[in-house]
Amino acid sequence: MNVCLPGSRWVARVALTVALLPLLAECGPARNQFAPVCPNQAILGDAANLNVYRPSATQGPARDLTDLVVSGRIVSIHGTCQPGANSRQLNVAVAVNVELTRGPAIQGSGVTVPLFVAVTEGDTVLDKHGYLMHATFPSNVDRITLTPGELDLTLPVGATKSGAAYTLLTGFQLNPDQLRQSHSGGQ
Numbered sequence: 001m002n003v004c005l006p007g008s009r010w011v012a013r014v015a016l017t018v019a020l021l022p023l024l025a026e027c028g029p030a031r032n033q034f035a036p037v038c039p040n041q042a043i044l045g046d047a048a049n050l051n052v053y054r055p056s057a058t059q060g061p062a063r064d065l066t067d068l069v070v071s072g073r074i075v076s077i078h079g080t081c082q083p084g085a086n087s088r089q090l091n092v093a094v095a096v097n098v099e100l101t102r103g104p105a106i107q108g109s110g111v112t113v114p115l116f117v118a119v120t121e122g123d124t125v126l127d128k129h130g131y132l133m134h135a136t137f138p139s140n141v142d143r144i145t146l147t148p149g150e151l152d153l154t155l156p157v158g159a160t161k162s163g164a165a166y167t168l169l170t171g172f173q174l175n176p177d178q179l180r181q182s183h184s185g186g187q
Contacts, residue, residue, distance in 0.1 A: 036090055038081040039119070039155065039166035043074045047171025050113060050178065054105045068103030070111045075099050075145060077117075077170045081163055084154055090163045092153045096170045100135050102142045110136045114173035117151050121166055127153075130173050 050072040053064075075097040082091045094117055102111075113135070118128040133148040155166055172178075 036081045036083055036157070037162040037164045038079060039092060039163045039168050041077045041079060041094075041168045042170075043077060044118075044169045044171035046179065047074075047116075047174055049073045050172040050174065051181065052103075052111075052113070052178075065104070067105050069105045069107075070103050070113065071101040072113055072172060073099050074115075074170055074172065077168060079168065084157075088156060088158055090155045090157045092155060092163070092168070093150045094153065094168055094170075095147050095150045097145060097147050098133065098135075099143065099145045100137075102137050106137075109139070110134060115148065116171060116173050117153075118169045119153065119155065119166055120169055126166075129153075 050070075052069040052071075053067045054069055077094065077096050079092050079094040082093075083089075084091045096115060096117065098113070098115070100111065100113065111134070112132050114130060115133055116128055116130045119126045129151055131148070131151075133146075135144060135146060137144060153168075155163060157163060157165075
């Protein structure tokens with residue numbers, strides 16, 4: 001026979017919660033320790049969009065929609081921060097979200113686009129990491145959004161400099177023709 005006293009389920013839930021508290025306390029930062037301040041994050045306006053065209057055999061660089069291989073845009077940049085190996089280091093994991101649209105001139109289903117993440121302090125670029133992102137469009141899909149993976153960085157910090165002293169910039173690595181195109185607003 002099951003005897004159920006009023007409120008006994010409530011007491012059991014409270015007892016379980018109290019028993020789990022020490023385990024949950026170990027999930028976050030140590031007592032009286034705050035998460036480190038992360039760098040600012042931004043998308044470089046001139047490099048936020050990319051259009052890749054196939055070259056025209058007779059007219060030089062093509063700009064007709066039928067010559068578009070892929071169009072891309074940086075959707076977002078985000079990261080997480082953890083204390084480094086010592087008090088003078090900040091470990092940062094950065095991820096960039098990219099949206100790509102298949103153009104009519106794409107050959108096959110795959111495309112590779114160049115991206116970068118730069119670390120700046122004020123107007124000075126301290127470090128720049130370029131990488132190639134390969135994307136494969138599934139059949140009957142013309143637009144995909146992906147994150148090519150995290151980039152791990154270690155930044156110097158100290159008593160007078162936190163992660164807020166830095167900015168992480170991202171964009172597509174544009175060639176001179178693509179950069180001129182982004183300045184003219186042409187697509």
